[in-house]
Amino acid sequence: MAFRILADILVTLVALLHVGFLVLEMFLWNHPVGRNVFRLDPEFAARSATLAANQGLYNGFLAAGLIWGLVAARPDVMLFFLGCVIVAGVYGGLTVKPTIFVTQGVPAIVALVAVLVGW
Numbered sequence: 001m002a003f004r005i006l007a008d009i010l011v012t013l014v015a016l017l018h019v020g021f022l023v024l025e026m027f028l029w030n031h032p033v034g035r036n037v038f039r040l041d042p043e044f045a046a047r048s049a050t051l052a053a054n055q056g057l058y059n060g061f062l063a064a065g066l067i068w069g070l071v072a073a074r075p076d077v078m079l080f081f082l083g084c085v086i087v088a089g090v091y092g093g094l095t096v097k098p099t100i101f102v103t104q105g106v107p108a109i110v111a112l113v114a115v116l117v118g119w
Contacts, residue, residue, distance in 0.1 A: 003118030004118040007114035007117070007119060011070055013111070014108050015062075015063045015070070017103070018059045022060040024056070026060075027056075029049050030049045065077065066081045079112060082108045090105055
């Protein structure tokens with residue numbers, strides 16, 4: 001039971017991370033906060049805002065899937081969406097910058113292991 005609670009907490013944290021990514025990418029990309037977080041110059045931020053909003057939307061779908069898995073008590077759903085997050089983290093870490101894997105992939109891997117053990 002304790003492992004299940006831990007797993008649910010970790011999945012919740014991953015979901016909240018993705019809600020945060022959604023907010024940053026959809027609403028704050030072209031704002032000083034978003035530009036500072038992503039280290040963007042104002043011109044690039046303005047030119048890429050639509051692409052960032054699209055990324056943010058996908059992050060929202062990941063968060064929604066994880067929340068669905070939690071609310072419905074469906075470890076299979078949680079595992080699927082955690083797997084999606086891990087793939088996105090690996091891809092981003094390899095193609096954009098390694099810290100993406102650390103901030104996105106590692107928490108999802110830890111949560112995935114917790115779900116496997118706790119459920």
